[in-house]
Structures are given as structure tokens and as C-alpha cells.
Amino acid sequence: MSNDWKTNYHRWVSFAALDTEMKDHLKSIQKDEGALEDCFYKGIEFGTGGMRGEMGPGINRINVYTVRKASEGLARYMSELGTEAKESGVVIIYDTRHKSREFAFEAAKVLGKHGIRVYVFDILCPTPLLSFAVRQLGASAGIVITASHNPPEYNGYKVYGPDGAQITLATAQQLMAKIDEVDDELLVSCEDVSVLKKKGLLKMVGTELMEVYLEQIKNLRVLSNRFSSAADPIRIVFTPLHGTTLKAITQGLNSFGYRYVTVVPEQANPDPDFSAVASPNPEEHQAFELSIQYAKEVDADLIMGTAPDGDRLGAAVKMQDGEFEKTKEFSFQFGYEESNGYLLGDFVRDKNVVQAALIMADVCAFHKARGKTVYDALLELFETYGFHEEGLHSLTFKGKEGIHKIGNIMTLFRSRPLMEVAGKKVIAIEDYLAGTRKDMQTGAVVPLALPTSNVIKVHMEADSWFCVRPSGTEPKLKIYFGVKGDSMKDGQQMLALLKQFVLSYIETA
Structure with a gap:
């Protein structure tokens, strides 16, 4: 595959069997050289999180051809693992986005062409069910077609290993090598669905695994159901944000004994345009x-x-003044990530929103039985451990020029290391790309025992810090902030000053 965008573009427009929608789209932008270059100047990247990007024509977009190419690479990788891996097969699920179901079957058709057994869900189901199904069915791999919380124009392709977890860096590198071997994504061959079903290579999976999955979650309950059936039971409002979780969570809440559940009707039905929500990202207040x-x-x-x-x-949860405040951290011991992903138990090996939602209901019921709210419990934690405030700010830089801008910002932080931030001395700077932590007072440098990544974290005195990294799934630069105040007001003021300083510094890049 050429690195020259014009060569790639002409290869596509001269392909006689090009998908009609792709052909029409290219025709509509044929005079916009900037748009064409962005579609064709590089292949869409595939990493440990798979690939994610805007849908449309070109090698730098998510479309039927890039999905086939990724699937061809996976098929070649699995074929080298041997007959047992091919017979164990691949589980595929998909979300509510535009073309997700189509892309799922395109992946199945490519894998099936190589004699690899494929299980495709015939119902919408949340991502954690893929992890569960891979382990339950003894599959060798899993694929989920999704762009998670990204805008409607995005979609993606994520691969899981036989343990039900997202693939490791080592596996991703092997898989990427196989994908790179595919010279022309337009020529990847696939088998017809009816032929695969006849050969027993394609099996549709339904609600039976969902039922087993929900039964497993019941075993995670720390509390008895006496709180869910109390004289003053909790009242819950739930929204799937036009996504895949409606059935799993409402059915799960019901099985946990929660009867007063209001589903937001405008956001209940699957909708790839997310028509009734400003943002489908549960990290954001809107x-x-x-x-x-x-x-x-x-x-x-x-x-x-x-x-x-x-x-x-x-x-x-409701605060003391009757307003609602978004929370991220719960008082349970379990795995979590900054962007609202949680996991309890080991029968799923990835972020599991259904588990988290049902146990969160138990947390709320437990504290209500104590005459408190979850917000009260959060304040108790603050009083004990300090008033920690954290924030996230994203800067969007689209296209080829955007990539250069993000690169310039990261270079700024590396070439002009800060010694003081918002009136606080910088203690240390961690550069995860270089794999080092530098003491800014003594100049001593020590290695970091973490994977290489294009991330910089700056530590200041008084437990303050900020972290800068390019997003791996969107054309964004993400800046994370953290402070510890003596009171909530103090923490909020410190956070505001820190954000203002860092964003102003970025503008100098």
C-alpha cells in the first residue's frame, strides 16, 4: 500500500466494484483536496484497543474495506495458531451505531472464508457480554464493533483474546504485522453468510448467554436484598443513552429487587444518531x-x-441542596479506570457496566438505610482522606494538521519542562515515551516500570498534578488534572487555577 495519498485515492476511484456509497461520497468531495488527503494519506491505525475513527471512504476511515482488512489480518494470525484455534472460533457483537451490524457480518464473512468458526449475536448486547461469551464458549478471540461514547460519525473494531480481555501489546503487535501484510484492502475475499451457515461455520447466539451472565452477577452481591425491599426503597432513573444496555440493566435491577426504576423514554431506544442526548459520554454532565x-x-x-x-x-446522586452531582468513585474494592470503567468479579475480563450499575444500586440502598445519601458517604471519604478534585479537558485537532499540532504540544512539554505551575513548584516529570521520571529539584532520572506511551505527567507540591496525552481513539489531546484541598471550595479553586495555567501554556505551542 502506497504512502502517497493520491495513489491510494486513484486506486479506490478506479476500482470497478467499489461500494456505491463509497463511490458517491468520493464523488461529492472530489474537488476538496484537503478532505481527500485526510481520507487517504495514511492507513487507519490499529493498536491494543483496535481501531476507531470516522466512517467514510478511504484507508484512514472505518468502512467495509478497512474492516475486512483487519479481519483478514486476524484470520491469518489465527490460522498460524492452528486448527484448534480456528475451530474454537471468534465471538462477534456490535453496538447501535451506523453500520455496526453490517461490519460485524463483514468480519464474520472474512473469518469464515478461512475456515474459522464464528459466533455472531443476533441481539444488541453490551460489550462486557462479549468478554463473558468468549470465556463461556471457549472461543479463541472476540470482536466488538463499537466506537463507545464517540460522536455518531465514528465506529470501531476491537479485538479480545481467549481470556476475555483486550489483547496485550505483544499480541497486538503480532496482529498488526498480519494486518500490514494485506496489500490491498479492496481485494480481501469473503464468503457468503448462507454458505457459512450451511457449513456450520456461522452460528447465531441469542438471549441464552445473557441469562447466564445476569445470574453470575447475582453472586457478586455483598449486601442482602433487604435494602432493595426496605420500607423506603430507593428510586432510580436509568438511561442507556440510545445504546445497548436497556434490557441487561433493567432486567438486572428487577432481579435485584429494585422496583422503582424510571427509564428515560427519549433515550431508551437504539439510535445511531443519539438524537435525544447532547453527548453519549457518561463522563460528561450534559x-x-x-x-x-x-x-x-x-x-x-x-x-x-x-x-x-x-x-x-x-x-x-442528590446533594444536600436537592441538586444532582455526578460521581465516579465508589467505596467498594474493585478495578476501575479514570474514564468511568469498573469491574467486579473475574467472569468478565473488561469494564463491566452491568455489574457496576447493579452494585451501585446496592450502594445507594445501603446508605439510604443509614439515613444518608451516596453524596453524604462521599463527603465522609473527603473528610478522612482530603478533598480531592480532578478534571479532564479535551482539545480537538482534526485531520493531518491536527496530528502535527498535537505533536507540537507534546514537544513543547518535553523541550521546555516546567519548573513551576500555578504557583506550585514542580517536583517531578514523568515521560512515559522515554520511560523516565526526572526529579526537578536534584536532576536525578530513574526508569519507569510501565509500558511505553506518549504521555507526560507533571507532579507538583501539595499533591497536585496534571497529565497530557493524545487520545488513542479520537483526534484529541486530553489533559487530566488533580489537586488536594483543605475543603471542597479550596480544592475547586486550586483546580480552576491549575487548568487555566496549563491551557494558557499550551496556547504557546
């Missing part, structure tokens, strides 16, 4: 605007919203 309206009407104790693919949970 995702809860409609939920909060319903919560005030029913005097809800808890609001929960999930990412469309069902891997992340956002929660909001």
Missing part, C-alpha cells in the same frame, strides 16, 4: 440533563447512565 429532569419529578435517589456500548457507567 449526558444527564434529561435524566435529571426525570429524577426531580420522581424524587430519585440515584441516576445512572451508560456508554452506548455498555462499558462505562456514570452516576449522579
Whole structure:
């Protein structure tokens, strides 16, 4: 495959069998050289998180041809593992986005062409069910077609290993090598679905695995169900944000004994355009605007919203003034990530929103039985450990020029290391690309025992810090902030000053 965008473009437009939609799209932008270059100047990247990007024509977009190419690479990788891996097969699920179901079957058709058994879900189901199904069916791999919480124009392709977890860096590198061997994504061959079914290479999977999955979650309950059936039971507002979790979570809440559950009707049905929500990202407050309206009407104790693919949970609880505040951290011991992904138990090996939602309901019920809210419990933690405030700010830089801009910003932090930030001395700077931590007072440099990544973290005195990294799934630079104050007001003021300083510094790049 050429690195010259014009060569790649002409290869596509001269391909007689090019998909009609792709052909029409290219025709509509044929005079926009900038748009064409962005579609063809490089192949869409495939990493440990798979590939994710805008849909459309070109090698730098998610489309039927790039999906086939990724699947061809996976098929070649599995073929080298041997007959047992091919017979164990691949499980495929998909979310509610445009073309997700189509892409799922395109992947199945390519894998099936290589004699690899494929299981495709015939129902919408959340991402954690893929991890569960891979282990339950003894499959060699899993694929989920999703772009999680990204805007409607995005989609993606993520690969899981036989343990039900996202593939490791070593596996990803082997898989990427096989994908890179595919010279022309337009010429990847695939088999007809009816032929695969006749050969027994394609099996549709239904609700039976969902039932087993929900039964497993019941075993995670730390509390008895006496709180869910108390004299003053909790009232819950839930929104799947037009995604895949409606059935799993409402059915799960019911099995846990929660009867007062209001589903946001405008956001209940699958909708690839996310028509009734400003953002389908449960990390962001605007995702809860409609939920909060319903919560005030029913005097809800808890609001929960999930990412469309069902891997992340956002929660909001009533504060003392009757307003709702979004929370991220729970008082349980379990695995979690900054962007609202949580995991309990080991029968799923990835972020599990269904588990988190059901146990969060138990957390809320437990504290209500104590005469407290979840927000009260959060304040108790702050009083004990300090008033920690964290924030995230994303800067969007699209296209080829955007990549250069992000690169310039990262170079700025490396070439002009800060010694003081918002009135606080810098203690150390960690550069995960170089794999080093530098003490800014002594100049001593020590290695970091973490994987290489294009990330810089700056530590200041008084437990303050910020971290800068390019997003691996969107054309964004993400800046994370953290402070520790003596009070909530103090922490919020410190956070605001830190954000202002860092964003102003970035503007000098």
C-alpha cells in the first residue's frame, strides 16, 4: 500500500466494484483536496484497543474495506495458531451505531472464508457480554464493533483474546504485522453468510448467554436484598443513552429487587444518531440533563447512565441542596479506570457496566438505610482522606494538521519542562515515551516500570498534578488534572487555577 495519498485515492476511484456509497461520497468531495488527503494519506491505525475513527471512504476511515482488512489480518494470525484455534472460533457483537451490524457480518464473512468458526449475536448486547461469551464458549478471540461514547460519525473494531480481555501489546503487535501484510484492502475475499451457515461455520447466539451472565452477577452481591425491599426503597432513573444496555440493566435491577426504576423514554431506544442526548459520554454532565429532569419529578435517589456500548457507567446522586452531582468513585474494592470503567468479579475480563450499575444500586440502598445519601458517604471519604478534585479537558485537532499540532504540544512539554505551575513548584516529570521520571529539584532520572506511551505527567507540591496525552481513539489531546484541598471550595479553586495555567501554556505551542 502506497504512502502517497493520491495513489491510494486513484486506486479506490478506479476500482470497478467499489461500494456505491463509497463511490458517491468520493464523488461529492472530489474537488476538496484537503478532505481527500485526510481520507487517504495514511492507513487507519490499529493498536491494543483496535481501531476507531470516522466512517467514510478511504484507508484512514472505518468502512467495509478497512474492516475486512483487519479481519483478514486476524484470520491469518489465527490460522498460524492452528486448527484448534480456528475451530474454537471468534465471538462477534456490535453496538447501535451506523453500520455496526453490517461490519460485524463483514468480519464474520472474512473469518469464515478461512475456515474459522464464528459466533455472531443476533441481539444488541453490551460489550462486557462479549468478554463473558468468549470465556463461556471457549472461543479463541472476540470482536466488538463499537466506537463507545464517540460522536455518531465514528465506529470501531476491537479485538479480545481467549481470556476475555483486550489483547496485550505483544499480541497486538503480532496482529498488526498480519494486518500490514494485506496489500490491498479492496481485494480481501469473503464468503457468503448462507454458505457459512450451511457449513456450520456461522452460528447465531441469542438471549441464552445473557441469562447466564445476569445470574453470575447475582453472586457478586455483598449486601442482602433487604435494602432493595426496605420500607423506603430507593428510586432510580436509568438511561442507556440510545445504546445497548436497556434490557441487561433493567432486567438486572428487577432481579435485584429494585422496583422503582424510571427509564428515560427519549433515550431508551437504539439510535445511531443519539438524537435525544447532547453527548453519549457518561463522563460528561450534559449526558444527564434529561435524566435529571426525570429524577426531580420522581424524587430519585440515584441516576445512572451508560456508554452506548455498555462499558462505562456514570452516576449522579442528590446533594444536600436537592441538586444532582455526578460521581465516579465508589467505596467498594474493585478495578476501575479514570474514564468511568469498573469491574467486579473475574467472569468478565473488561469494564463491566452491568455489574457496576447493579452494585451501585446496592450502594445507594445501603446508605439510604443509614439515613444518608451516596453524596453524604462521599463527603465522609473527603473528610478522612482530603478533598480531592480532578478534571479532564479535551482539545480537538482534526485531520493531518491536527496530528502535527498535537505533536507540537507534546514537544513543547518535553523541550521546555516546567519548573513551576500555578504557583506550585514542580517536583517531578514523568515521560512515559522515554520511560523516565526526572526529579526537578536534584536532576536525578530513574526508569519507569510501565509500558511505553506518549504521555507526560507533571507532579507538583501539595499533591497536585496534571497529565497530557493524545487520545488513542479520537483526534484529541486530553489533559487530566488533580489537586488536594483543605475543603471542597479550596480544592475547586486550586483546580480552576491549575487548568487555566496549563491551557494558557499550551496556547504557546
